Amino acid sequence: MKILVVGSGVAGICLTHELLQAGCEVVLIDNDKNASSVVAAGIINPLVFRRMTLSWRVSELVPFARKKYTELEQLTGNSFFHPLVIRRLFASEQELGFWKTKQELPEFSEYMETLTEDDLNFPLEQNTFGTGRVKQASYIDTNAFIGANLAYFQSKGILFRETFDHGELNAGQAIYKGHSYDFIVFAEGKDARYNPLFSYLPLQQTKGELLTIESTGIYAKESLNRKCFLLPLGNNRFKVGSTYAWDTDDTIPTEAGKQAIAENLKSVTSEAYTIVEHKAGVRPTVPDRRPLMGLHPDYPKMVIANGLGTKGYMIAPLLMHELANHLLKGTELNAESHISRFPYTRHS
Ligand SMILES: Cc1cc2nc3c(=O)[nH]c(=O)nc-3n(C[C@H](O)[C@H](O)[C@H](O)COP(=O)(O)OP(=O)(O)OC[C@H]3O[C@@H](n4cnc5c(N)ncnc54)[C@H](O)[C@@H]3O)c2cc1C
Incomplete structure (x- = not known):
C-alpha cells in the first residue's frame, strides 16, 4: 500500500513507523510549523x-x-x-x-x-x-525524539518539507499532485481546524506555555507536582508548566503565562532559579477528551489521526498502531476515539 501522511508530530511519527514496519510505501509531509509535539514536556x-x-x-x-x-x-x-x-x-x-x-x-x-x-x-x-x-x-525528551525520528525518515528519503495544498487533492480517488495513494492520513494537530474535509469535527485549540529554568537548589531526583509539574532534565535544568488558554491559535509566549507559571511554581519550591527558555504551543483537544480517529464519511480514503489533547505522548503509540491495523487489516477502531461519535455535516 502507498500512504501519504500529513504532519510529523508525535501522531504522524508513530503512524509512519507503524506503516513502514508493515511494509507500506509512505510519503510524509510536514510544513515545519509544529505547534505541540516539540514544545510538550513529554x-x-x-x-x-x-x-x-x-x-x-x-x-x-x-x-x-x-x-x-x-x-x-x-x-x-x-x-x-x-x-x-x-x-x-x-x-x-x-x-x-x-x-x-x-x-x-x-x-x-x-x-x-x-x-x-x-x-x-x-x-x-x-x-x-x-x-x-x-x-x-x-x-x-521531545526535542531528541522529534529530531531523531525526522532524521531517520530523512535518511530513508520519505520526508518532504511542504504545506499540504487542498487545491491539488482529488479526495474521492486519493490523488495528490498527480500521485495516487491508498490512503491520505491527516495528522495535522491543531491545524486540522482549517482542513476542509475534517473542519466539521469539534477540534479545539488549547494554548499552553512552558518554562525551562536553571537552579542548583531545586530537588532534582523526582518530578514534583502540585498546581504545576517540575520536570528535572539534568544539569540543574527543569521544565515547568504549563498553562491552559482555550480557543487560542497563536504560539507566542506571554508575560501573563510566565507569571502564572512562576506563581504555581511556588507551590513546589521556594528555591531561586533563572529562566533559560519560555515557549508556547497549542494542544489539539476535543471537548470529550478523546482522540479523533477514522475515515471520512464521504471520502473513505481520507483519514484523520488527531485530538491527542494533553497526553499525546502517552496515547500516540497505541492509537497509531490501532489506526494502522484499521487501514491495513480492517480491524475495528476503539469506539470512544472514533469520529463517528460526532454528526457529520457535509462541506458545501
Ligand atoms: C505546553 C504543552 C505541554 C504539553 N505537555 C505534554 C506532556 O507532558 N505529555 C504529553 O503527552 N503531551 C503533552 N502536551 C500535548 C502534546 O504536545 C500533544 O498531545 C501532541 O503533541 C499532539 O501531537 P500531534 O502530532 O497531533 O500534533 P502536532 O505536534 O501539532 O503536529 C502536527 C504537525 O502537522 C504539521 N502540519 C499541520 N498542518 C499541515 C499541513 N497543512 N501541511 C503540512 N504539515 C502540516 C505541523 O507542522 C506539525 O508538525 C503538551 C502540549 C503543550 C502545548
Missing part, C-alpha cells in the same frame, strides 16, 4: 490527580508506549525515553484520603506506591498534607 503520567483517577486506557497505553519508545530508540540509535518518579504534593486532606483508599485497590496499586512515613513527612516547606509517588511514569 510526561507520561498514569494518574489524573484532580480526582485521583486512572488515565484513560492506562493499562494498555502505558506498557505499549514504553515498548514502542524503547524500540524507536534502538531503531534511530538515540536516547529519548526516561523512566520518572512523579511525587504529588497533596493539595488537601481529601486528596490524601483518596490516595489512601485507592492505593489498596489492585488497579490503582500498579501506579501508586503505598504511602510511607517518609512520603508523608517529605522534607519540603510546601508539604502540608503529605506526598505520594506515582509508579510507571516516564518522560520523552
Whole structure:
C-alpha cells in the first residue's frame, strides 16, 4: 500500500513507523510549523490527580508506549525515553484520603506506591498534607525524539518539507499532485481546524506555555507536582508548566503565562532559579477528551489521526498502531476515539 501522511508530530511519527514496519510505501509531509509535539514536556503520567483517577486506557497505553519508545530508540540509535518518579504534593486532606483508599485497590496499586512515613513527612516547606509517588511514569525528551525520528525518515528519503495544498487533492480517488495513494492520513494537530474535509469535527485549540529554568537548589531526583509539574532534565535544568488558554491559535509566549507559571511554581519550591527558555504551543483537544480517529464519511480514503489533547505522548503509540491495523487489516477502531461519535455535516 502507498500512504501519504500529513504532519510529523508525535501522531504522524508513530503512524509512519507503524506503516513502514508493515511494509507500506509512505510519503510524509510536514510544513515545519509544529505547534505541540516539540514544545510538550513529554510526561507520561498514569494518574489524573484532580480526582485521583486512572488515565484513560492506562493499562494498555502505558506498557505499549514504553515498548514502542524503547524500540524507536534502538531503531534511530538515540536516547529519548526516561523512566520518572512523579511525587504529588497533596493539595488537601481529601486528596490524601483518596490516595489512601485507592492505593489498596489492585488497579490503582500498579501506579501508586503505598504511602510511607517518609512520603508523608517529605522534607519540603510546601508539604502540608503529605506526598505520594506515582509508579510507571516516564518522560520523552521531545526535542531528541522529534529530531531523531525526522532524521531517520530523512535518511530513508520519505520526508518532504511542504504545506499540504487542498487545491491539488482529488479526495474521492486519493490523488495528490498527480500521485495516487491508498490512503491520505491527516495528522495535522491543531491545524486540522482549517482542513476542509475534517473542519466539521469539534477540534479545539488549547494554548499552553512552558518554562525551562536553571537552579542548583531545586530537588532534582523526582518530578514534583502540585498546581504545576517540575520536570528535572539534568544539569540543574527543569521544565515547568504549563498553562491552559482555550480557543487560542497563536504560539507566542506571554508575560501573563510566565507569571502564572512562576506563581504555581511556588507551590513546589521556594528555591531561586533563572529562566533559560519560555515557549508556547497549542494542544489539539476535543471537548470529550478523546482522540479523533477514522475515515471520512464521504471520502473513505481520507483519514484523520488527531485530538491527542494533553497526553499525546502517552496515547500516540497505541492509537497509531490501532489506526494502522484499521487501514491495513480492517480491524475495528476503539469506539470512544472514533469520529463517528460526532454528526457529520457535509462541506458545501
Ligand atoms: C505546553 C504543552 C505541554 C504539553 N505537555 C505534554 C506532556 O507532558 N505529555 C504529553 O503527552 N503531551 C503533552 N502536551 C500535548 C502534546 O504536545 C500533544 O498531545 C501532541 O503533541 C499532539 O501531537 P500531534 O502530532 O497531533 O500534533 P502536532 O505536534 O501539532 O503536529 C502536527 C504537525 O502537522 C504539521 N502540519 C499541520 N498542518 C499541515 C499541513 N497543512 N501541511 C503540512 N504539515 C502540516 C505541523 O507542522 C506539525 O508538525 C503538551 C502540549 C503543550 C502545548
